[in-house]
Amino acid sequence: MNICVFCSAADLDEVYTAAAREFAELIGKRGHALVWGGSDVGLMKVVADGVQGAGGRLIGVSVEFLQHKARAETDDMIIARDLAERKALMLQHADAVVVMVGGTGTLDEATDILELKKHGMHRKPVVVLNTAGFYDGLQQQMLRMDAERFLPVPLTDLVTFAADAQEAITALGG
Numbered sequence: 001m002n003i004c005v006f007c008s009a010a011d012l013d014e015v016y017t018a019a020a021r022e023f024a025e026l027i028g029k030r031g032h033a034l035v036w037g038g039s040d041v042g043l044m045k046v047v048a049d050g051v052q053g054a055g056g057r058l059i060g061v062s063v064e065f066l067q068h069k070a071r072a073e074t075d076d077m078i079i080a081r082d083l084a085e086r087k088a089l090m091l092q093h094a095d096a097v098v099v100m101v102g103g104t105g106t107l108d109e110a111t112d113i114l115e116l117k118k119h120g121m122h123r124k125p126v127v128v129l130n131t132a133g134f135y136d137g138l139q140q141q142m143l144r145m146d147a148e149r150f151l152p153v154p155l156t157d158l159v160t161f162a163a164d165a166q167e168a169i170t171a172l173g174g
């Protein structure tokens, strides 16, 4: 599988880096490839290092204005014109999507991918890796959307929340 990971570009505490590294190593050890934003910074670097160190392939999808942050050693590096094209290319190259902890960039990517799924434009599994309950608030908001009929499809058809790396890879079928 090509597993697309959306995650923070910031340098984060060990509780977040440890969980990200664990999931990254599962990607590599199980023979999957990583599709990610291509940058060699923050949690994005932790994930890329973890996958590559465990023998997995790296497919970066950077964007012109962040090209100077792109990782040098990858198996493939695509440069998109803008963020919208980048999200489309990341989805196109992915068989599944995992959302790790992040800020507005990660949230933008996650909601974009979920909106496309809601409209039936793809059927790829989307898993939120809810490290240390970081996304408890988002989960609660989405459960309310579901309960009060804001969503045209059941929430469980759109996204799975996983508490840890093992649960996340299991939700993707391994």
Ligand SMILES: C/C(=C\CNc1ncnc2c1ncn2[C@@H]1O[C@H](COP(=O)(O)O)[C@@H](O)[C@H]1O)CO
Residues within 6 Å of the ligand: 005, 006, 007, 008, 009, 010, 036, 037, 038, 039, 041, 066, 069, 101, 102, 103, 104, 105, 106, 107, 109
């Ligand atoms: C501004 C700095 C680094 C920014 N570098 C990025 N490189 C590549 N992709 C990025 C970067 N920043 C955001 N993204 C995309 O959004 C997600 C992370 O954003 P967040 O706000 O940190 O959650 C990530 O998945 C990228 O695709 C520091 O010099």
